[in-house]
Amino acid sequence: MTKQGKLLIVDDDPLVLEALYEMFVDEYDIITASSGSDAVAFVKSECDINTIVLDIKMEKMDGLETAAEINKIDSSIPIIFNTGYPGEYSEDKIKNELNPFDYIGKNERPTRLIESVRKAVFSHKLNSSKEELIELARKEYKMVGNTQVMLNIYQRIEQVSKGNSKVMILGPTGTGKELVAQAIHNRSLRAKNVFKVFSCHDKSSDLVKSELFGHVKGAYTGATEDRVGTFEYADKGTVFLDEIGDLDFSTQAKILRVLELGEMSRVGSSKIINVDVRLICATHHNLVQMVDEKKFRDDLYYRLKGIIIELPELRSRAEDIPLLIDYFSELHTQANNLNRKLFDQEARNLLIDFDWPGNVRQLQDTVQSLIDMTPSDYISKENVEKYLKYKVEVSNSNLSLKEQTREFKKRLIIKKLDKFDGNMSAAARELSVDAANLRKLIIELNISY
Structure with a gap:
């Protein structure tokens, strides 16, 4: 039988470890670890782990510390916390700080864990192929976008x-x-x-x-x-x-x-x-x-x-604009042996807000021209306004109030994620919302990050 993926199961209780091994071995390749440090070592050495089932209450390095270390190595691997002491830990705090795929008590039905693992493995494999496709497009097609x-x-x-x-x-x-x-x-x-x-x-x-x-x-x-x-x-x-x-x-x-x-x-x-x-x-x-x-x-x-x-208009995939700014900037400075120039955050926000009637080609021309025309190493909002002859107040009057509100929320979140390099927790703090609600908004507004 073809295995569906590779699991790392971490628990310091040998009986629990054996029971989980037997539960999943028919469907997945299994690695087991009896300590947090062993789990971290496996993540460093194994490149194809699809999901981690992790106990929280362990000696020396507990599951929360282990998850934090694993996230530093590869934050894309889904972690499912499987704890026998759910009441001792703040589930909300864990979600906000460590962003686990799921949080399941050992007293819950085994089918709950089995189903969660299936979903986590599928999600990781899908995202892995997504990252490969994005990299292929960038290198081979010269096309940039994650939407x-x-x-x-x-x-x-x-x-x-x-x-x-x-x-x-x-x-x-x-x-x-x-x-x-x-x-x-x-x-x-x-x-x-x-x-x-x-x-x-x-x-x-x-x-x-x-x-x-x-x-x-x-x-x-x-x-x-x-x-x-x-x-x-x-x-x-x-x-x-x-x-x-x-x-x-x-x-x-x-x-x-x-x-x-x-x-x-x-x-x-x-x-x-x-x-x-x-x-x-x-x-x-x-x-x-x-x-x-x-x-x-x-x-x-x-x-x-x-x-x-x-092909879509650029305005319909605004979350790709920060990626395109960086891509065109790097391309132009390297090709012409120029010093790297940085677009300050207000300048980037203005480029995100702009309507781009000429689409990606216009954005590329704009980035290249601003690099060539700006004498300093920092490109400001004023530089962008002068070049585009554009002020932020301009809005799309063809949209309804509901649509304009949705678009405003979407672009604001994109700008904050861009400011903090995709760090969800930092963006949430800046927006004065908790990370869980920000994640819901990102899904609701169909933002690809």
Whole structure:
């Protein structure tokens, strides 16, 4: 039977230790420790512990001290306190200071502990894969964000990259559509071949045809030599067509032929050229509406839409803004051999509050420009206000009072968590709420931290 994970069980009573071992051994790999110091040593040496079941009342190093030491080593491992003396300890204080996964008395039904362990192991494995995915996205995709919507996008990239399906990337300008297309190509079987980007935006029909399909000498005035087009150049690779909604009908028909038959001809020639490309498209237009209005071919739309990846506006994932500030700052200073500059907390708060109509691209440009333009090593709120020509008083009048209140709470919590580097207890103290209530608010407001 495949084991569901690895448990560390800690208790100084050998009979309890043996009973817990027998309770869980069929479902999990088990490590046992009879003291707090042994438990800490195991956490230091074992890298794949999924959950810890920990007694509190133990000789020398008790469970509370043990949990504190374990949290210093790896705070991601869920700890379930399993005590025979529940009345001797303040459960609220333990929750606020040590943030255990659960707190269970030894006098409670065994099924309560069994179910809690299952949930804890599942949660830890899920979060571990989440951290790996976030790190993969940062290193391989050059994309930053911990919110669930971004995790879903990373997962979708991994899913679609291994096949050959056509992909449609939707989202407002500046959300990172080209980064997604590049990531899909880089993770695909075509990764060693060409990835070619072509923007269809604001170009004449003749120029688009020439660049996409190439032309022969004499095809039109100024065509002094043969030219290889994007599709021919990217044979066996990937073509990313950005703003495909801007294409005219005749060009759409030629692209449809490439998709259906894998063939094309250069402008001015009737010679058939066979091409094998994976096509990824992007647009900020509503193509369904364009099809209804007869501005986009329905047969091409249904060929293209395949798998859809939709990118969110930056304002809808405000908790990623602090991560992006630090990422772009580090990227820019390292690439240009500049001294590191710090955004003071009020400046960071202003960037979190801003609406970002240009999305991630605008934030990147803003961070880079502020680093270049600010003479001191500290970038202040005034520097940001001057650059963005923005004051905090601006609010979104389209939101209802309830929605504005929710948004205010969400952004305030994000700012406090950013100020204290994600430290829940410190943020709670600053907000004058207890940590348990802050955790509830974070869940209720769907904040990813």
